[in-house]
Amino acid sequence: MKITAPISTPAEVEPLVRAGARELYCGVVPPEWVRRFNTSGVNRRVFGNLNGYADLERVVDNAHALDAEVFLVLNAQQYGEQHLDALTEIAAHFRSIGGNAAIVADISLIALLAANVPQLAIHVSSVATCRNVESARFFAQLGARRIILPRDVTVAEISAIATELPELDIEAFVLNDGCVFEEGTCHTVHLPMNKGGPICIDNYEFEYRAASGEAPAQRALRRLEKNDQDYKRWLWYRFGNGFSVAPNGYPWGPCGLCAMPAMHAAGVHSVKIAGREGASERKVKSVELVHEVLRRIEDGEPETKVRECAVGLRDAPSHCASGYMCYYPEKRSRQEVASYAEPA
Amino acid sequence: MTSTPTPTPTPTPTPSIPPKPPGPIELGFALVDERELAVFAHHERVTRDDYLDPLGDARQYVTLPDDAEPTHFFLGSEFCEHLLPSLEAIDRAVALCERWGVTFGLVTPIACDSLFEPLRTALARLPAGGEVTVNDWGVARVVQREFPDLRPVAGRLLGKMLKDPRLPSATWARMYPNGLRAGPFREILDNLGIGRLELDFPPFGAADMYAGIDFPVGVRAPYGYIAKGRICKLGSLALDVPEKFSPGHQCRRECLGFSEVGARPGTRELQTSQRGNTMYYRHAPGMTAAIAEAVANGWVSRIVLSGA
Numbered sequence: 001m002k003i004t005a006p007i008s009t010p011a012e013v014e015p016l017v018r019a020g021a022r023e024l025y026c027g028v029v030p031p032e033w034v035r036r037f038n039t040s041g042v043n044r045r046v047f048g049n050l051n052g053y054a055d056l057e058r059v060v061d062n063a064h065a066l067d068a069e070v071f072l073v074l075n076a077q078q079y080g081e082q083h084l085d086a087l088t089e090i091a092a093h094f095r096s097i098g099g100n101a102a103i104v105a106d107i108s109l110i111a112l113l114a115a116n117v118p119q120l121a122i123h124v125s126s127v128a129t130c131r132n133v134e135s136a137r138f139f140a141q142l143g144a145r146r147i148i149l150p151r152d153v154t155v156a157e158i159s160a161i162a163t164e165l166p167e168l169d170i171e172a173f174v175l176n177d178g179c180v181f182e183e184g185t186c187h188t189v190h191l192p193m194n195k196g197g198p199i200c201i202d203n204y205e206f207e208y209r210a211a212s213g214e215a216p217a218q219r220a221l222r223r224l225e226k227n228d229q230d231y232k233r234w235l236w237y238r239f240g241n242g243f244s245v246a247p248n249g250y251p252w253g254p255c256g257l258c259a260m261p262a263m264h265a266a267g268v269h270s271v272k273i274a275g276r277e278g279a280s281e282r283k284v285k286s287v288e289l290v291h292e293v294l295r296r297i298e299d300g301e302p303e304t305k306v307r308e309c310a311v312g313l314r315d316a317p318s319h320c321a322s323g324y325m326c327y328y329p330e331k332r333s334r335q336e337v338a339s340y341a342e343p344a
Numbered sequence: 345m346t347s348t349p350t351p352t353p354t355p356t357p358t359p360s361i362p363p364k365p366p367g368p369i370e371l372g373f374a375l376v377d378e379r380e381l382a383v384f385a386h387h388e389r390v391t392r393d394d395y396l397d398p399l400g401d402a403r404q405y406v407t408l409p410d411d412a413e414p415t416h417f418f419l420g421s422e423f424c425e426h427l428l429p430s431l432e433a434i435d436r437a438v439a440l441c442e443r444w445g446v447t448f449g450l451v452t453p454i455a456c457d458s459l460f461e462p463l464r465t466a467l468a469r470l471p472a473g474g475e476v477t478v479n480d481w482g483v484a485r486v487v488q489r490e491f492p493d494l495r496p497v498a499g500r501l502l503g504k505m506l507k508d509p510r511l512p513s514a515t516w517a518r519m520y521p522n523g524l525r526a527g528p529f530r531e532i533l534d535n536l537g538i539g540r541l542e543l544d545f546p547p548f549g550a551a552d553m554y555a556g557i558d559f560p561v562g563v564r565a566p567y568g569y570i571a572k573g574r575i576c577k578l579g580s581l582a583l584d585v586p587e588k589f590s591p592g593h594q595c596r597r598e599c600l601g602f603s604e605v606g607a608r609p610g611t612r613e614l615q616t617s618q619r620g621n622t623m624y625y626r627h628a629p630g631m632t633a634a635i636a637e638a639v640a641n642g643w644v645s646r647i648v649l650s651g652a
Binding site: 039041083131134152180182191199204206208223228230332 | 457460480504505512519522525526527528571573574577578580586587588589591592602603604605608616618621
């Protein structure tokens with residue numbers, strides 16, 4: 001199982017690979033694109049992109065010298081038909097400098113790249129919301145080599161897809177940055193924070209209504225409000241514990257470390273660390289965290305021991321005990337969750 | 345709530361793609377909660393008012409051509425794997441459609457693998473010529489391969505477009521064009537035997553946004569969906585930590601009993617609501633007029649009424 005890590009500058013290649021990443025993904029916005037389309041929307045992120053083709057070439061050279069692969073994100077949820085030729089040119093250029101794969105969500109672009117840049121592998125982005133075997137077969141037929149599963153899947157679902165389709169590489173999220181809605185079915189933009197930010201944490205003031213259109217009965221309302229409090233707490237965890245880091249420098253945020261033994265056993269090809277826009281230190285610490293768990297799995301440590309280690313790595317197991325920080329909470333029993341909260 | 349939203353449609357004085365002669369408009373109603381079939385069961389035949397009445401006050405945000413009468417009736421959820429209708433409800437709806445002389449359609453969501461067997465069983469109950477609204481490429485494959493006598497329609501989740509009701513201006517919307525006219529998209533739908541596309545009308549949309557799609561287009565009204573998740577706040581109501589707010593758990597379909605309605609304070613944006621895992625915006629008068637214009641120009645051939 002490989003660790004797939006985000007980069008946004010050539011300087012990040014070496015520390016990330018040394019920390020244990022074998023696959024790197026990045027974005028680039030060529031100046032010609034901006035001139036032609038008057039937008040930076042080559043991929044999902046306005047920030048966190050490399051500074052042009054020269055940097056992209058440097059990243060590929062440096063990574064290959066360290067035996068790591070590089071993937072380019074062309075992962076907007078949808079592109080206009082006027083963009084498709086330019087995107088194909090970007091992908092062809094990436095392949096010509098030795099790039100390994102494009103991460104794509106738009107089905108028209110997947111079809112075009114498969115036809116026109118056949119040497120460049122296609123990884124179906126999590127933004128494509130491919131989360132069943134039939135859908136994975138559909139994308140494989142279009143030319144995909146890898147499926148990056150969306151965040152909100154269960155380990156059983158991941159395992160079933162990986163087992164059923166050994167000819168496809170399966171990649172699953174392991175760390176950082178959690179969407180509330182499914183990325184592929186959230187048709188919004190992350191506005192600047194002074195205009196509301198992501199819609200899932202924007203300042204909406206909602207009132208509950210019963211199906212009749214009236215306000216719910218008091219008893220129901222109390223239960224709904226209690227659930228809302230729990231949800232706010234979950235949101236805090238979903239957004240990196242209020243966008244903070246652990247005292248020992250490791251990142252908070254949605255975490256799948258405890259599920260790694262099961263994913264490894266199922267033949268998952270890669271685990272993905274999110275966060276291209278993050279600071280370099282956060283990226284390196286993230287890879288270290290995942291690599292420590294992977295090393296123990298590869299050394300044959302029992303699953304329970306690996307999970308114990310994973311919970312202890314950030315030196316604040318009470319957050320694991322909350323049950324709200326997990327990508328795959330089903331991997332831990334209630335007893336396990338309770339035990340994290342107890343002092344040793 | 346009274347809404348005078350700021351996102352008004354862009355006028356379309358000279359559409360670059362000429363209007364098509366409008367054919368007869370198709371009119372559908374999409375029901376998610378199978379319990380509400382009981383209301384429809386009273387009707388010996390259905391009229392446009394029978395489709396408009398369940399919308400309540402929101403019916404004022406629908407403009408239908410004079411000759412629009414019910415042609416389709418849909419049951420099921422686009423957004424949630426836990427809302428697949430029971431076989432009894434499907435049978436009842438199919439029988440009602442036969443009585444009314446309209447086409448039945450089953451609406452299906454993005455599927456997890458465990459949904460496929462119940463879905464196959466459900467699809468087997470549909471009469472030949474029945475429609476299936478697909479929102480998952482895998483489901484589309486299964487329909488084409490195993491149910492060739494059904495007619496798949498690409499649902500709103502497959503027709504990607506920006507629909508953020510908070511956008512400060514139309515300029516923002518133009519930065520993220522859709523790919524509905526792209527050749528490969530058309531080819532992929534063709535290869536899957538999909539003959540129709542169902543779409544939303546987005547904030548800052550215009551009537552001619554449907555022109556040139558070269559595919560029969562239906563529009564949902566009077567609500568568009570903004571975003572949908574697999575995590576469901578309301579569906580976690582009866583769950584304990586750590587099951588709350590995680591995928592793969594059964595719910596008690598709380599979303600059929602409650603919804604949330606509101607707005608961002610200090611704004612005059614479209615009325616927004618959340619039901620279960622999905623956020624919606626309600627159309628504003630200008631949007632209603634733009635859809636009517638698209639129908640009049642032959643760019644939209646079906647309106648599907650549904651709640652939020």
